[in-house]
Amino acid sequence: MALLGLQAVLSDAENKQASNQSVSQWLDELRDAVDSAENLTEEINYEALRLKVEGQHQNLTEVSDLNLCLSDDFFLNIKEKLEDTIETLKDLQEQIGLLGLKEHFGSIKQEARTLSTSLVDDSDIFGRQTDIEELIDRLLSEDANGKKLTVVSIVGMGGVGKTTLAKVVYNDEKVKDHFDLKAWFCVSEAYDAFRITKGLLQEIDSFDLKVDDNLNQLQVKLKESLKGKKFLIVLDDVWNDNYNEWDDLRNLFVQGDIGSKIIVTTRKESVALMMVNEQISLDNLSIEVSWSLFKRHAFENMDPMGHPELEEVGKQIAAKCKGLPLALKTLAGMLRSKSEVEGWKRILRSEIWELPHNDILPALMLSYNDLPAHLKRCFSYCAIFPKDYAFRKEQVIHLWIANGLILQEDRIIQDSGNQYFLELRSR
Structure with a gap:
């Protein structure tokens, strides 16, 4: 099916959208198509519920009786919308090869992360x-x-x-x-x-x-x-x-x-x-202070002197953050779970550093791109909340579940939602 093929390349597409305008446009079209499919599903569910309620008043208890109540116009309208959506998804699937998107299957890798809190730590204020x-x-x-x-x-x-x-x-x-x-x-x-x-x-x-x-x-x-x-x-x-x-x-x-x-x-x-x-x-932090802040978070559980390759690359990444504490802490928090120097070098060599900022710091875009696809969807959903909104963890998890954003896997869906929340918070 088209959806399976599209889902297989979704993670790669989300990683490339910032540096490839064609991929970004492809993702926008995919989101529109998925929205259309969801709207279609809601329309069918609503009509079924409406007929069920009306059927109870008319003593129509059999499913076949309810089916007879559906108008030809409704069926025709749904059929046309469904065919259009399927055709759009097929077109998008055919573009996968032209865009160079690669399939990614397999289980979600859980990284060991240190959880943070929302409180301000005075010892974390540098410069x-x-x-x-x-x-x-x-x-x-x-x-x-x-x-x-x-x-x-x-x-x-x-x-x-x-x-x-x-x-x-x-x-x-x-x-x-x-x-x-x-x-x-x-x-x-x-x-x-x-x-x-x-x-x-x-x-x-x-x-x-x-x-x-x-x-x-x-x-x-x-x-x-x-x-x-x-x-x-x-x-x-x-x-x-x-x-x-x-x-x-x-x-x-x-x-x-x-x-x-x-x-x-x-x-x-x-x-x-x-x-x-x-x-x-407020001026930007100096190179020396920037490195001190970056080092505190990236090497929280290890001595940077014992990892000279990571230290060398880390100093270059810290310099690219241009003295902005938010950028330094965000990237350092992301990299502290990566012990391989190649992972650090990928961040250093990323094309995102050269893109126009458009009010989004490159470090924040890099951190977002590093999220697995399932966490990107949950993070993006939180944009419905106003800035500085103090939401409750249970509230967010229930909304994620209600909108089909939680992969159940082999655990209770609430536990999966809790794991998603904790990993996002740790970043």
Whole structure:
């Protein structure tokens, strides 16, 4: 069947899509065809369920009775859609040879991986001690003119460590003791005053929010909550540089006590300039610090001096990460389970380093390509969640199962889902 042939080359196609436009287009067409097939299945299931319910009211208990209720138009419509989908899949299968895609069969290799947590480890912060101390000093100091509110912007490119710096300072004991209350909210690209206000109130947890609360009611509650309090608020990943919208939002915070602070993390210099007050610009890590960070994660359970070949290649890979902590940690975390130098060299020689970034770091694309096909599908599915969404493991696993993304193999499907989740988290 066409699907078996397509599935056999899926892993190879996903690995090549970043460097081969034809393969990328082929994958897009395959996804569209699979979506069409799934929609067709849902349409048939819906019609069968509808007829079953109607049949119960009409005392039609036999399957043959239900079949008689299906119209010729429905059968003809389904037949045409099915034939079109099968024809598309056959065409895609015929292109496999022209694209040079190779079949891959066999069991899924389980790599030994060290699990990580979402907590920030202070010992894992490299080359940022000066920035940490500077930011803490700014938060603990009060404006000489008695200004109630100060905004500190942390500016830098994606992956340079803005959010990590903010988290370390946010959780610092001196900072905790200095402020009456704290709140953290990830703003992201889609600016929404209602969502921001509600999110901050939920962080502060001082009011019982009602479903029917409108924006004005929420803003009144937030002002009341902050009134007379010395607060620290972090607005993470801000993209919106519309001054009027920012000014409206800032007016919610003027009720606080003297010394209240807002930390804003952003990639955009225009956002930092709009905030006016104070700014910290994060530079990329030096080559020496980059290697120290990479080495900590890639050689977590071994001495790099005992693996000179891996160390030599590792230093070259670390240099390609251009001082970005996110890139360094991502690739190092991926490579720590690979003990063969050839696997490291494949990463070093990859064409992905030379591709336009398009807001996706090459290191992240390399890490994604290293995932087996079944984990790629599960990871991609998580794109339905908004950024910084705190989902539960059981929730995600159930959604994967419901959407047919878990391979059952020889174990309970829930156990397979748990294994998928743990491996993705470890990366």
